[in-house]
Amino acid sequence: MKDLSSRLTPFLASLPVYVPGRPIEDVAHEHGLDPASIIKLASNENPFGPSPKAIAAMEKAVRQLHLYPDGSASLLKKRLAHQLGLEPTNLILGNGSNEILEFVGHVILQPGVEIVVPEFCFAVYPIVSALFGARLVTVPAVDFGANIPAMLQAITPATAAVFLANPNNPTGTRSSGAAIQSLLDGVPRDVLIVMDEAYVEFLDDAVDLLPAIRAGAYPNLILCRTFSKIHGLAGLRLGYGIASPSLIATMEKVRQPFNINSIAQAGALAALEDFDHPTRTRDNNRLGIAYFQQAFASLSLPFVPSYANFILVKTGNGSAVFAALQKRGVITRPMGGYGLPDWLRISVGTPAENARCLNTLREILAEA
């Protein structure tokens, strides 16, 4: 007799699985460690936590949880639009920018179409591609970074979308303004450009694509941003897409009416009022990246110069080094799943966390 499996969407069988960073509680339990003694430098989270203003606003919002959230998150959208010099009609909010990527899938991906991504792209793009039955076309990287001329060449009449994170996760590389411009101008107008800017706030001289959005110059461009990284609100799940009003209106059709909960709306609104917290985060990150890069150079460990809040380092046998670090209470991210089995990705922590991570790594490598 046939069972339900015969009815399941066929794409599910080969769907890649997203492997998140290990939670502190899990690791504490596994190794019999005090959770307070563990540091997590695995998911590019903000080592300073959320803004105190956001915490206060979220505590207050808890008391109103018997009410449905504002389904269009109008206050937050208005505030965010104002800060970006855009209209609220240029914005769509998601349960993390992950959900924005899924909206993209809903509106543009289906069996028979292709998406073009660079090698070492963010793990969610292949998942979204497979979820909607699209075919993933991976373009080999150059020096770990996106090869934009080759990505343009990979576009065929079947291409529905091009995905690019700038800076990229997990490599920390970034594409130049000229390369980005050539992408915008070289991609046919019927192909969506998904520019993932999850780490854009960490750059001192980011390629600013907001004027292009304001001018309506690229109706086939969507920027994805998030409160998870610079604002330290990864647990809140809030991201947003920035695009032309017509693309946004199309994506709004697939959005659940209450996808942004009231706590998230309150927390994000307050986070946007705190300009010190992102500045402090950026300053700490700049120091942390410099610290790791200098240390890796002096240890003769190859690394990829980073423009984000994490760094990729070649330790050799990444999964063993990851496990040894974890046993000593330092959680990092092994990169085997990205085809980089000799590498680890380390998120920037506080100066004390960075030093602990580095010292532990040095001990482990000396013992090996």
Ligand SMILES: *Cc1c(COP(=O)(O)O)cnc(C)c1O
């Ligand atoms: C962290 C990250 C995001 C953010 O995801 P959220 O769902 O907003 O937490 C998006 N894209 C990339 C490349 C990332 O590294």
